[in-house]
Amino acid sequence: xxxxxxxxxxxxxxxxxxxxxxxxxxxxxxxxxxxxxxxxxxxxxxxxxxxxxxxxxxxxxxxxxxxxxxxxxxxxxxxxxxxxxxxxxxxxxxxxxxxxxxxxxxxxxxxxxxxxxxxxxxxxxxxxxxxxxxxxxxxxxxxxxxxxxxxxxxxxxxxxxxxxxxxxxxxxxxxxxxxxxxxxxxxxxxxxxxxxxxxxxxxxxxxxxxxxxxxxxxxxxxxxxxxxxxxxxxxxxxxxxxxxxxxxxxxxxxxxxxxxxxxxxxxxxxxxxxxxxxxxxxxxxxxxxxxxxxxxxxxxxxxxxxxxxxxxxxxxxxxxxxxxxxxxxxxxxxxxxxxxxxxxxxxxxxxxxxxxxxxxxxxxxxxxxxxxxxxxxxxxxxxxxxxxxxxxxxxxxxxxxxxxxxxxxxxxxxxxxxxxxxxxxxxxxxxxxxxxxxxxxxxxxxxxxxxxxxxxxxxxxxxxxxxxxxxxxxxxxxxxxx
Amino acid sequence: xxxxxxxxxxxxxxxxxxxxxxxxxxxxxxxxxxxxxxxxxxxxxxxxxxxxxxxxxxxxxxxxxxxxxxxxxxxxxxxxxxxxxxxxxxxxxxxxxxxxxxxxxxxxxxxxxxxxxxxxxxxxxxxxxxxxxxxxxxxxxxxxxxxxxxxxxxxxxx
Numbered sequence: 001x002x003x004x005x006x007x008x009x010x011x012x013x014x015x016x017x018x019x020x021x022x023x024x025x026x027x028x029x030x031x032x033x034x035x036x037x038x039x040x041x042x043x044x045x046x047x048x049x050x051x052x053x054x055x056x057x058x059x060x061x062x063x064x065x066x067x068x069x070x071x072x073x074x075x076x077x078x079x080x081x082x083x084x085x086x087x088x089x090x091x092x093x094x095x096x097x098x099x100x101x102x103x104x105x106x107x108x109x110x111x112x113x114x115x116x117x118x119x120x121x122x123x124x125x126x127x128x129x130x131x132x133x134x135x136x137x138x139x140x141x142x143x144x145x146x147x148x149x150x151x152x153x154x155x156x157x158x159x160x161x162x163x164x165x166x167x168x169x170x171x172x173x174x175x176x177x178x179x180x181x182x183x184x185x186x187x188x189x190x191x192x193x194x195x196x197x198x199x200x201x202x203x204x205x206x207x208x209x210x211x212x213x214x215x216x217x218x219x220x221x222x223x224x225x226x227x228x229x230x231x232x233x234x235x236x237x238x239x240x241x242x243x244x245x246x247x248x249x250x251x252x253x254x255x256x257x258x259x260x261x262x263x264x265x266x267x268x269x270x271x272x273x274x275x276x277x278x279x280x281x282x283x284x285x286x287x288x289x290x291x292x293x294x295x296x297x298x299x300x301x302x303x304x305x306x307x308x309x310x311x312x313x314x315x316x317x318x319x320x321x322x323x324x325x326x327x328x329x330x331x332x333x334x335x336x337x338x339x340x341x342x343x344x345x346x347x348x349x350x351x352x353x354x355x356x357x358x359x360x361x362x363x364x365x366x367x368x369x370x371x372x373x374x375x376x377x378x379x380x381x382x383x384x385x386x387x388x389x390x391x392x393x394x395x396x397x398x399x400x401x402x403x404x405x406x407x408x409x410x411x412x413x414x415x416x417x418x419x420x421x422x423x424x425x426x427x428x429x430x431x432x433x434x435x436x437x438x439x440x441x442x443x444x445x446x447x448x449x450x451x452x453x454x455x456x457x458x459x460x461x462x463x464x465x466x467x468x469x470x471x472x473x474x475x476x477x478x479x480x481x482x
Numbered sequence: 483x484x485x486x487x488x489x490x491x492x493x494x495x496x497x498x499x500x501x502x503x504x505x506x507x508x509x510x511x512x513x514x515x516x517x518x519x520x521x522x523x524x525x526x527x528x529x530x531x532x533x534x535x536x537x538x539x540x541x542x543x544x545x546x547x548x549x550x551x552x553x554x555x556x557x558x559x560x561x562x563x564x565x566x567x568x569x570x571x572x573x574x575x576x577x578x579x580x581x582x583x584x585x586x587x588x589x590x591x592x593x594x595x596x597x598x599x600x601x602x603x604x605x606x607x608x609x610x611x612x613x614x615x616x617x618x619x620x621x622x623x624x625x626x627x628x629x630x631x632x633x634x635x636x637x638x639x640x
Binding site for chain 2: 007010011014039042043049050051052053054055056057058059062063065066067069070207369371
């Protein structure tokens with residue numbers, strides 16, 4: 001590997017994407033070349049310090065300014081709405097007045113009666129000054145009609161006035177989950193929905209980096225395949241040339257008993273020598289092409305081997321990380337309720353949880369990225385929490401669903417449905433259910449559950465990746481709120 | 483409307499990240515950063531009714547802040563790194579990094595910062611930048627590569 005190669009492959013080297021042989025060659029060169037070593041170190045260390053850019057000093061009054069702006073902004077919005085929507089208000093009022101006038105006119109013409117007689121007047125007066133009598137059916141109908149007209153006017157007005165819609169409407173329009181991620185079409189999140197969990201569920205996701213770069217590997221495989229095809233084509237060409245030469249050689253042979261002239265004999269012998277030479281050269285060509293094909297096949301094997309090795313290394317790192325976390329839980333006196341290769345479920349008080357979280361974060365540095373869903377940092381010391389820790393890699397996806405308060409018969413129906421579709425139920429308690437379902441069955445299951453009128457809030461990986469096996473099992477944990 | 487306690491908690495949790503994001507996006511102008519961040523937080527709070535939906539809140543704050551920063555045309559002026567909350571000994575090497583960083587295109591800067599500094603997932607970045615997840619993934623990698631190339635060039639002339 002030359003100094004130019006070192007510069008050209010700097011990015012894959014820093015991103016740890018080189019295959020084992022390249023990586024070794026790269027390191028060998030770095031060990032030998034002081035200049036390259038310094039170059040790689042300076043760039044690598046600089047680009048790995050990006051996180052330090054986040055350590056900026058925020059002015060102390062920043063928080064109070066936001067709060068001021070927020071309250072001031074509300075007032076401004078309200079006043080600007082009043083000013084900006086004056087036109088809309090006018091339209092609304094006109095509509096309302098028109099409605100009221102129209103309905104009053106109809107009322108007047110329908111119920112026009114002769115003027116009251118003289119003797120009726122005191123009774124009418126008494127009715128006016130006395131307590132109000134309940135309206136007659138006809139009066140109530142008219143009143144309702146008037147109210148409907150007014151309400152329609154107000155409704156139109158409010159639609160005109162609310163340019164952006166309520167925040168809930170906006171969120172629903174954008175289809176954003178609690179993780180701030182747009183999600184595919186699913187049962188809508190109910191507005192102002194409050195889930196009352198006796199034990200508050202939290203979700204922590206650990207995502208391991210991919211140990212192999214499949215795209216780069218595919219490109220290499222493709223390149224090797226093309227080279228192999230090229231070599232095979234050359235080999236075929238050589239073989240056909242050899243066949244032609246052999247045919248010519250046979251024709252060119254001096255046959256016994258034939259009256260050849262001396263000149264012809266010499267020409268034939270000269271040609272035979274040429275053919276022999278050609279055959280030898282082409283035979284060498286065949287050996288070379290076979291060697292090339294062999295090397296390419298070996299590279300392919302090496303590529304696959306390296307991939308497997310890297311995957312194995314990655315798995316070992318993941319296993320070591322999970323063991324560390326398991327040890328932290330054990331030392332803290334927390335026994336997992338449920339544990340498999342991709343999921344730990346445990347319960348803890350908020351007080352203990354904070355310590356455990358810090359320790360786990362420390363132990364995870366450099367191994368995996370940590371995602372804390374559902375306000376894990378805002379734990380209250382006096383509450384009970386149930387934590388699901390998902391260990392996600394490329395080969396594994398975990399979802400978690402929250403199901404709000406449902407009737408017991410609905411719950412039993414739901415469980416039956418899940419049992420029908422799922423391959424196995426891993427854990428089952430009053431509040432938590434963990435099951436695995438084949439990738440192919442998941443969408444069908446979701447449709448059936450939604451058709452049964454059960455409302456699910458979905459978290460975690462939302463879509464099934466196309467590049468993963470359709471038959472792979474997906475682990476889903478369901479929380480039932482009471 | 484969000485509760486005041488919750489607002490304070492969200493501000494304290496995300497103020498540094500968002501402040502740094504805008505600061506580097508617009509080239510180190512602290513006054514403009516201050517204004518953009520404060521109004522982004524205020525607008526996002528107004529838009530988020532439920533204090534529990536922290537993800538939505540964060541996505542909104544960042545989305546608003548990025549759009550506001552994009553609208554501002556500033557020329558990066560390399561001053562003293564007074565805004566960095568790091569000891570002076572650590573600021574030296576970062577000077578070069580920041581210099582290189584400001585040469586990146588706006589979207590590249592945003593992608594790298596969202597990923598490396600705010601540690602958002604690719605899905606969250608995709609939501610903020612209004613791109614697909616796979617595009618985001620490759621564009622973040624391309625942005626990182628470009629940054630390294632710029633660092634490399636900068637080192638040559640330093």
